[in-house]
Amino acid sequence: MVKYETIVVVCATKEETMEQFVIKGGSPLNGRVDISGAKNAALAIIAAAIMTDDTVTIDNLPDVRDIRVMLGALEDIGASVSMVDKHTARINGSHINALSVDYEYIKKIRASYYLLGALLGKYKKAEVALPGGCAIGSRPIDLHIKGFKALGATVDTGYGLISARATELVGSHIYLDKVSVGATINILMAAALAEGKTVIENAAKEPHVVDVANFLNSMGANIRGAGTDVIRIVGVPSLHGTEYSVIPDQIEAGTFMFAAAATGGDVTVCNVIPKHLEATTAKLLEAGCEILEYDDAVRVVATDRKLFPTQVTTLPYPGFPTDMQPQMTVVLGLAEGTSTVTESIFENRFKYVGELARMGASIKVESNIAIITGVEKYTGARVSAPDLRAGAALVIAGLAADGITVVDDIYFIQRGYEDFEVKLRGLGATIEKLDDDREVQKFILKVS
Numbered sequence: 052m053v054k055y056e057t058i059v060v061v062c063a064t065k066e067e068t069m070e071q072f073v074i075k076g077g078s079p080l081n082g083r084v085d086i087s088g089a090k091n092a093a094l095a096i097i098a099a100a101i102m103t104d105d106t107v108t109i110d111n112l113p114d115v116r117d118i119r120v121m122l123g124a125l126e127d128i129g130a131s132v133s134m135v136d137k138h139t140a141r142i143n144g145s146h147i148n149a150l151s152v153d154y155e156y157i158k159k160i161r162a163s164y165y166l167l168g169a170l171l172g173k174y175k176k177a178e179v180a181l182p183g184g185c186a187i188g189s190r191p192i193d194l195h196i197k198g199f200k201a202l203g204a205t206v207d208t209g210y211g212l213i214s215a216r217a218t219e220l221v222g223s224h225i226y227l228d229k230v231s232v233g234a235t236i237n238i239l240m241a242a243a244l245a246e247g248k249t250v251i252e253n254a255a256k257e258p259h260v261v262d263v264a265n266f267l268n269s270m271g272a273n274i275r276g277a278g279t280d281v282i283r284i285v286g287v288p289s290l291h292g293t294e295y296s297v298i299p300d301q302i303e304a305g306t307f308m309f310a311a312a313a314t315g316g317d318v319t320v321c322n323v324i325p326k327h328l329e330a331t332t333a334k335l336l337e338a339g340c341e342i343l344e345y346d347d348a349v350r351v352v353a354t355d356r357k358l359f360p361t362q363v364t365t366l367p368y369p370g371f372p373t374d375m376q377p378q379m380t381v382v383l384g385l386a387e388g389t390s391t392v393t394e395s396i397f398e399n400r401f402k403y404v405g406e407l408a409r410m411g412a413s414i415k416v417e418s419n420i421a422i423i424t425g426v427e428k429y430t431g432a433r434v435s436a437p438d439l440r441a442g443a444a445l446v447i448a449g450l451a452a453d454g455i456t457v458v459d460d461i462y463f464i465q466r467g468y469e470d471f472e473v474k475l476r477g478l479g480a481t482i483e484k485l486d487d488d489r490e491v492q493k494f495i496l497k498v499s
């Protein structure tokens with residue numbers, strides 16, 4: 052018989068927190084899943100699209116909440132945005148009438164600070180509400196500011212705003228004290244339209260940094276070395292229109308790979324660049340899964356296999372991504388033995404561990420290290436998604452668990468996963484997105 056906690060649906064105060072995933076776990080995932088475009092690449096590319104007065108068409112955008120918010124931020128400053136279909140946007144930034152991005156956007160997506168680099172590059176002036184910390188850490192932006200200043204901008208922060216302006220931007224030599232995706236991309240955008248040559252040292256090498264550089268180059272920028280730790284940019288006077296397709300989302304792909312591993316399934320993730328998944332692949336191999344790589348797909352076979360413990364440390368690319376840390380922890384929570392997961396990027400990224408413990412996981416967090424003693428199985432419970440990736444990890448735990456799991460606050464998950472439950476159902480999962488107590492009870496009765 053299926054066991055489950057008594058499900059009490061508490062009225063949520065915000066509409067966005069009402070929906071929940073209800074999962075009946077315990078069955079392996081099997082089949083093929085198509086991966087959407089990379090959210091984090093798309094957010095920066097959308098911001099960069101306003102750097103020309105020509106029209107830019109961007110394809111393979113994931114249909115997720117963060118992207119819709121970013122497109123809304125563009126419209127708010129006067130850009131025109133039209134959707135050709137749900138994955139393709141046509142953007143024209145020739146009628147920008149405000150160089151100021153409201154707190155409304157920055158509080159929903161930190162990445163709206165990319166408009167700082169884009170507007171500063173194009174108009175030599177920009178103002179964006181200061182992003183605060185967030186669920187996973189304090190997340191300072193000192194390196195973005197250091198970069199803009201090095202390019203000759205005056206940058207002020209105060210009254211909840213960050214303002215940057217320059218009479219002209221001049222290329223410079225910038226060393227980033229810490230590898231930062233956001234700072235690398237923001238500086239890259241401003242430097243693309245600066246006078247002369249800029250060198251960014253200790254640059255982030257993430258696939259989305261390369262994608263943004265490729266996008267800007269397709270608009271006429273002169274950027275070399277993206278994907279290595281030294282990026283060289285020769286500023287150009289202006290950029291032109293382009294048509295561009297965003298790379299596949301390595302984090303979404305990895306999430307499905309971990310879901311296959313945790314449920315003992317056999318899943319082929321399609322439309323991916325296997326090279327971007329090497330760290331994930333390496334750790335799943337160590338954990339005992341079989342991995343088969345194809346040109347644009349990766350298959351994870353975990354059927355009838357024992358999971359082994361291993362050690363993981365999150366690092367900048369090509370290291371193991373911090374955005375895959377919670378999903379990996381869920382897999383190791385089912386391994387036979389003790390694993391450690393060290394989080395070296397964000398200081399507050401183990402908040403989901405308490406929720407996972409409610410599902411039977413045995414994890415002790417000491418400072419930035421999670422010590423995981425594998426358990427035979429998780430058990431279904433009611434849990435809350437504390438942030439985007441941890442939310443996805445709890446869904447994976449629910450898929451692997453015995454019984455019914457209800458994941459609340461799935462608003463976070465919807466920020467970054469397109470049709471998550473639909474794709475999971477395509478792999479045989481029993482999962483529904485529901486927002487009504489009666490519907491939840493009906494679902495439980497049906498699947499029990």
Ligand code: UD1
Binds near residue numbers: 162192230233255
């Ligand atoms: C991006 C991703 C996020 C991912 C992270 C690390 C987007 C929209 N988000 O976030 O999903 O988890 O990369 O791969 O692409 N730091 C500073 N000063 C700065 C900037 C960063 O100290 O000015 C620190 C951060 O606090 C963190 C580290 O540098 O400890 C890396 O952060 P960063 O790479 O900048 O992350 P984001 O770009 O914010």
